[in-house]
Amino acid sequence: MRTQVAIIGSGPAGLLLGALLAKAGVETVILERKSRDYVLGRIRAGVLEQGTVDLLARAGVEARLHREGLVHEGFFMGFANRRLRIDLTELTGGRHVTVYGQTEVTRDLMDARDAAGLTTIYEAEDVAIHDFDRDSPCVTFVEDGVSHRLDCDFIAGCDGFHGICRASVPSGAIQLFEKVYPFGWLGVLADVPPCSHELIYANHARGFALCSMRSPTRSRYYVQVPADEDVGAWSDQRFWDELRLRLDPEAADRVVTGPSIEKSIAPLRSFVAEPLRFGRLFLAGDAAHIVPPTGAKGLNLAAGDAHYLAEALAEFYRDRSDAGIRAYSERALARIWKSERFSWSLTMLLHRFDTMSPFEQRMQEADFRYVESSRAAQTAIAENYVGLPL
């Protein structure tokens, strides 16, 4: 088998890269370790920046997103039972975000890929990448017990944090930056109307809580839990009781409870790999970086990488120029570090840390009061939340 760009991983980064390259006339094959249904069953992010929506439109998959996505012009930050609205649209000169689940983005991209007759190999086992430091790299894998070899010009490592692409780079050639937080988010999805028409990010003495949604009849809620928490220890009732305790009285009263459809714990981590290009191998999305979910940047950053990489590769095939390829890492990292900073700062502002000294606790309170009183501080949060320019 032969293709121009072998893409490892069919998450948002790999699928969007494949769609943008198809628009530029570049051939791709996607190799995915899991089944299509497994990938679609993972409940993850829910908030899309306007830039991400624009990229999905460029990839030709905006119809359902425009029909079903919920436009949000603001969100709330809660602190000690007070609530502050960040007016995204007013503070950013008319911008907004769109609430539309990662599952739906993935499904739209998969459907478009199938309709265009482009190749995705699901349940590819033992995927390994070779010779990316030479001119003719290749990927080997096993499908239905049969070994295959895919020759290509480039390999896009879009295989997430635990993938094989980053792990295949010699340790001396890559630098890793990491911060692991001592807590996770316990998330629940339920077919109940959301308690608020806009998201609420709440800092409470019992820990952080987030009220989000997927539609007017489907809610997504999260509460901060210790990093080593067992999800089995959380009955639906315990979750709803804890959530209500962490919200201001008005929001707590409006929480409608019901059976959970999904319940899982995600660890919180900040992580960046540098650089993002190793000869003919590129890293994009969670393979290259992780942000804690506060601020909803993970999926949006993956989309940004896909955009930069698609432009670089399209330029290579169109103009026979490797300038874009050489610039990819630096260009993507400049934006990645800014999103890392925003996600980290919002995480530090909104969570409770067991290790916090009384001084640090006062600093957190002062930080919130400053945001409450300063249009400049609110504008800084708003412009990051709606997404920095691509």
Ligand code: FAD
């Ligand atoms: P992924 O979506 O991880 O896709 C990588 C793909 O590569 C996967 O399909 C995987 O199966 C495949 N793969 C892995 N190894 C191999 C291999 N060896 N061979 C072939 N394929 C392979 N972000 C938010 O903004 N808000 C959230 O609430 C939120 N919650 C999250 C919860 C969890 C549990 C996780 C893990 C992430 C969450 N994120 C969240 C982050 C967001 O979902 C990611 O940033 C986004 O999925 C990144 O897309 P990606 O395509 O880079 O990686």
Ligand code: DHB
């Ligand atoms: C959701 C997740 C986030 O990390 C976030 O900041 C906002 C919303 C969600 O899953 O809906």
